[in-house]
Amino acid sequence: GAGVSQSPRYKVAKRGQDVALRCDPISGHVSLFWYQQALGQGPEFLTYFQNEAQLDKSGLPSDRFFAERPEGSVSTLKIQRTQQEDSAVYLCASSLASGGGETQYFGPGTRLLVL
Amino acid sequence: GNSVTQMEGPVTLSEEAFLTINCTYTATGYPSLFWYVQYPGEGLQLLLKATKADDKGSNKGFEATYRKETTSFHLEKGSVQVSDSAVYFCALSEVNTGFQKLVFGTGTRLLVSP
Numbered sequence: 001g002a003g004v005s006q007s008p009r010y011k012v013a014k015r016g017q018d019v020a021l022r023c024d025p026i027s028g029h030v031s032l033f034w035y036q037q038a039l040g041q042g043p044e045f046l047t048y049f050q051n052e053a054q055l056d057k058s059g060l061p062s063d064r065f066f067a068e069r070p071e072g073s074v075s076t077l078k079i080q081r082t083q084q085e086d087s088a089v090y091l092c093a094s095s096l097a098s099g100g101g102e103t104q105y106f107g108p109g110t111r112l113l114v115l
Numbered sequence: 116g117n118s119v120t121q122m123e124g125p126v127t128l129s130e131e132a133f134l135t136i137n138c139t140y141t142a143t144g145y146p147s148l149f150w151y152v153q154y155p156g157e158g159l160q161l162l163l164k165a166t167k168a169d170d171k172g173s174n175k176g177f178e179a180t181y182r183k184e185t186t187s188f189h190l191e192k193g194s195v196q197v198s199d200s201a202v203y204f205c206a207l208s209e210v211n212t213g214f215q216k217l218v219f220g221t222g223t224r225l226l227v228s229p
Contacts, residue, residue: 042219101147101166102215106159
């Protein structure tokens with residue numbers, strides 16, 4: 001079956017613009033995660049959904065970052081008034097359940113460049 | 116807080132050489148441990164995992180053993196191939212949050228030459 005897909009794959013934004021990044025998880029996966037990966041670093045947790053409920057948003061760096069998953073499937077990460085420090089690869093991952101040891105399946109990422 | 120430390124790269128090896136990439140962790144409770152791999156131009160893929168102490172994860176000739184006493188999860192392979200060239204990430208899941216939030220190391224780039 002299809003894996004996790006993300007769009008767009010690349011996004012160039014001018015500082016101050018709003019952007020929206022989309023994630024299509026694997027069908028039937030309950031859990032959905034967003035991570036931010038800066039150049040040369042490992043991914044860092046942003047937020048977590050279990051179905052449509054956002055259970056943890058402790059990793060969101062500021063109130064300019066907002067994520068939603070209204071029907072428990074597709075998710076959108078929105079960044080308002082983008083800043084240069086927002087430039088990174090944004091990764092989406094999904095897993096079948098939420099328990100410890102569950103495998104997370106990652107999408108290819110959206111590379112965001114803020115000029 | 117929880118953290119993962121892995122050796123800096125790049126690690127440069129000739130084909131058929133033995134590989135070790137060190138990974139140590141700091142965590143409360145008993146996390147699950149993972150190695151993810153990122154091939155050039157591709158997304159992160161799970162390579163192997165271990166969910167409790169003394170478990171050994173293995174896949175594609177790679178192995179790692181969950182060592183609670185040394186808080187380590189070193190990745191090994193007996194004979195690397197050019198196709199193993201990639202970035203390898205060690206990670207743990209924070210079980211105390213009630214879900215599997217992953218904490219990653221900074222990654223180790225492996226370069227294998229013919």
